[in-house]
Amino acid sequence: MATFRVNPISESAPSDQELIARTLGGDGAAYGILVDRFQRKIYRVAYAITRDDTEADTITQDTFIQAYTHLGKFQGRAELETWLTRIAINRSRDWLRRRKFVSIFSHDDAESDDRIYAIEPVDEQPDAERLIMSHQLRAAILRAERTLSSQQKIIFRLRHYENHSLEEIAELLGLRSGTVRAHLFRAIHKVRKELGEWVTKREGVSDEAL
Amino acid sequence: MKHFSEADLLETYYTQPGESMPVMMHLASCPDCAARYERLEQKLREAASCNTEKPATFWTRQRLQIMRSIEKQQSHAASASRMLRVAAAAILSFFLGGAVVYESVKPVHHQPPPVVKVAPVAAAQTAPAPSAADIHDAWQSEELQDFHNVVEWESWVPDNKTTSKQGRSL
Numbered sequence: 001m002a003t004f005r006v007n008p009i010s011e012s013a014p015s016d017q018e019l020i021a022r023t024l025g026g027d028g029a030a031y032g033i034l035v036d037r038f039q040r041k042i043y044r045v046a047y048a049i050t051r052d053d054t055e056a057d058t059i060t061q062d063t064f065i066q067a068y069t070h071l072g073k074f075q076g077r078a079e080l081e082t083w084l085t086r087i088a089i090n091r092s093r094d095w096l097r098r099r100k101f102v103s104i105f106s107h108d109d110a111e112s113d114d115r116i117y118a119i120e121p122v123d124e125q126p127d128a129e130r131l132i133m134s135h136q137l138r139a140a141i142l143r144a145e146r147t148l149s150s151q152q153k154i155i156f157r158l159r160h161y162e163n164h165s166l167e168e169i170a171e172l173l174g175l176r177s178g179t180v181r182a183h184l185f186r187a188i189h190k191v192r193k194e195l196g197e198w199v200t201k202r203e204g205v206s207d208e209a210l
Numbered sequence: 211m212k213h214f215s216e217a218d219l220l221e222t223y224y225t226q227p228g229e230s231m232p233v234m235m236h237l238a239s240c241p242d243c244a245a246r247y248e249r250l251e252q253k254l255r256e257a258a259s260c261n262t263e264k265p266a267t268f269w270t271r272q273r274l275q276i277m278r279s280i281e282k283q284q285s286h287a288a289s290a291s292r293m294l295r296v297a298a299a300a301i302l303s304f305f306l307g308g309a310v311v312y313e314s315v316k317p318v319h320h321q322p323p324p325v326v327k328v329a330p331v332a333a334a335q336t337a338p339a340p341s342a343a344d345i346h347d348a349w350q351s352e353e354l355q356d357f358h359n360v361v362e363w364e365s366w367v368p369d370n371k372t373t374s375k376q377g378r379s380l
Contacts, residue, residue, distance in 0.1 A: 028280070028281070035276050035277070036269070043272075061276050065279050137256075138257045160224065184225065192220045
């Protein structure tokens with residue numbers, strides 16, 4: 001049985017393919033290097049979709065465990081990073097669906113959002129108003145996102161938080177670019193009303209602040 | 211000059227800005243709208259910024275947990291396959307042992323005696339005819355010889371009755 005030790009990445013970093021081959025050969029430490037290489041990126045994607053620290057952490061761990069289990073099936077047609085990101089997106093999508101199902105019965109969606117975006121007292125800070133505005137805008141975006149389907153939400157969040165291009169999102173989701181564009185347009189049309197009003201309403205207030 | 215609304219600028223931001231040519235051309239020529247777009251972009255960038263910067267200990271802990279889970283999964287898989295092999299061996303030995311016992315200790319079968327069916331017609335045809343000595347008339351037995359007189363008397367009575375009946379009728 002292989003034992004794993006987490007070693008710092010050496011100067012001459014081996015390629016992903018090399019590390020995959022070593023992992024498949026039973027070298028557990030090689031997989032540790034791969035985890036170290038991609039865990040931040042995977043966590044960021046999971047967080048962008050779930051907007052939940054704990055879930056992002058769990059999804060990141062699950063992603064790497066699942067990837068290790070099926071590493072033999074990885075054919076190298078896409079980059080390992082893309083493959084891992086796809087796994088993370090799929091797991092995040094499952095989580096979103098579960099959460100949506102649970103929220104039907106619990107009605108705690110709004111409360112949890114308010115908790116996430118609770119505005120902390122920032123009176124002492126020099127840029128307090130700007131920080132409050134940023135928090136309020138986040139809350140507005142989150143409220144607007146509630147009307148989106150899971151797919152639209154994922155696409156919108158990858159675009160909004162991760163700043164992925166449409167082509168990148170299409171590759172990650174295994175969709176055609178046109179399909180992603182259509183989903184994004186529908187999502188934006190749902191979001192823009194609320195955000196547009198919010199921006200307009202705040203424009204007069206924020207002009208001086210910004 | 212037609213100015214674009216915030217909603218239009220928002221859409222331009224989320225779709226790739228280069229694709230919305232009318233808006234981009236307008237922004238190039240209208241400093242007011244360009245400033246508004248810049249402010250909107252800045253606000254959205256701020257709102258989108260995720261605080262995913264974690265201390266090094268967070269990543270180390272996460273990595274260790276991943277590796278530990280994988281290790282545990284591997285040991286589970288190994289023990290499961292070991293159990294599977296033991297179970298397969300047990301089943302195989304059970305059947306092999308059973309076969310050996312079956313071959314070495316043959317069971318005694320208590321078979322019922324064979325029933326020979328003989329067709330009645332055929333039996334009658336094949337059976338030999340009884341000889342005269344074998345024919346035994348129960349009414350002519352030697353035991354009845356002592357009752358010879360009675361038999362004679364008995365045989366006499368019907369004759370008398372018949373004669374009286376005949377006389378009366380006459």
